[in-house]
């Protein structure tokens with residue numbers, strides 16, 4: 288619950304309050320920040336423009352956390368771990384604005400942050416403390432370390448937890464680990480998948496150009512457009528309401544291709560449909576091949592968003608959606624399917640650039656917990672795969688426990704399946720991401736980290 292200090296007092300409708308409260312709730316619940324911020328935005332009736340600023344601040348803090356902590360250690364006499372969480376996150380929010388968001392005047396950054404502390408009902412002494420530290424950072428700014436370099440190592444800040452950087456260092460080496468962290472700490476490029484039933488990539492590119500929005504064709508996926516400078520709200524892009532595009536990284540756009548070659552009239556299942564990114568790809572094929580598509584998703588929030596996306600992009604489609612688990616579908620006796628995509632729940636360590644909350648919300652112990660769920664989902668999907676059918680397993684993780692190891696364990700207990708080379712099904716530019724017959728790009732400025740394996744049932 289948000290802090291509501293005095294009776295009948297409503298929390299303020301400000302971006303800073305929403306940002307600080309989001310960081311507090313994330314720390315308590317280890318939940319993704321996007322729905323948390325949406326919820327706080329509604330609770331506190333924060334205007335839409337301020338929600339955008341709150342998100343910029345929250346993501347910025349999460350991408351620069353170790354740098355901001357080092358500043359706190361320098362500027363405060365008290366140990367950081369003893370701070371009230373609201374004060375700790377107020378300082379992160381204040382310092383991030385002062386040192387990174389040039390468009391916000393210093394006085395506004397300080398005053399608005401202190402106002403949020405006041406509105407949270409914290410005593411005047413703590414309001415004065417936050418005010419003092421932020422003003423001190425302004426005074427000391429010329430001598431403070433820059434945001435880009437850790438003075439101890441003389442290299443860029445990693446801004447990732449040690450358990451993650453240690454395992455990446457061991458697997459990929461120091462330089463590659465640092466490259467991944469640096470890439471994750473940059474603002475990611477917005478990538479769209481163009482809806483081929485509503486427009487073409489060329490037509491949509493022209494609409495963007497006419498609206499003065501720079502874009503370039505994707506490098507790997509045939510329907511991808513990248514908008515490198517776009518920071519604005521997605522619904523304000525041309526053709527949003529008419530369903531001309533879906534936001535989707537290039538790696539995820541390629542995953543459904545692995546279900547090919549598609550059998551005309553065949554039955555296909557998106558077994559973990561989420562918001563429907565990959566279901567959309569199958570629906571586009573449906574127009575030519577009369578596929579029969581089922582998409583399932585148990586989570587109520589995601590299931591609602593799946594429905595909204597399908598309605599916006601493909602109104603009147605014949606796709607069957609069900610709010611249920613894969614286990615429910617198996618128990619109901621549905622199947623067999625000619626192709627099943629298991630885009631499994633995972634740690635998400637390949638997309639912690641796009642979703643910086645992930646790096647702080649996960650622990651190493653989570654990896655084996657995810658592995659158990661992933662194997663269980665694959666076991667269920669195996670039972671529903673038709674003879675000669677395709678089973679595609681995908682995650683947005685970089686960790687072998689959730690990727691290669693899951694495939695190895697699955698194939699050990701299902702000898703009727705074999706792993707096949709994805710290369711013939713992918714555009715040639717994506718061939719460089721194939722290793723050991725799996726599609727596994729590591730994150731950089733052009734693509735998110737991802738893993739996909741294609742198996743065929745004999």
Ligand SMILES: C[S@@+](CC[C@H](N)C(=O)[O-])C[C@H]1O[C@@H](n2cnc3c(N)ncnc32)[C@H](O)[C@@H]1O
Pocket residue numbers: 539558559560561562563564565566583584585586589611612613614630631632633664
């Ligand atoms: C990685 S996300 C899928 C993303 C989605 N394919 C997309 O492109 O937007 C994994 C999804 O699996 C769902 N899930 C979790 N347990 C499940 C189960 N037992 N059966 C089916 N789906 C499940 C989660 O709710 C989550 O939405």
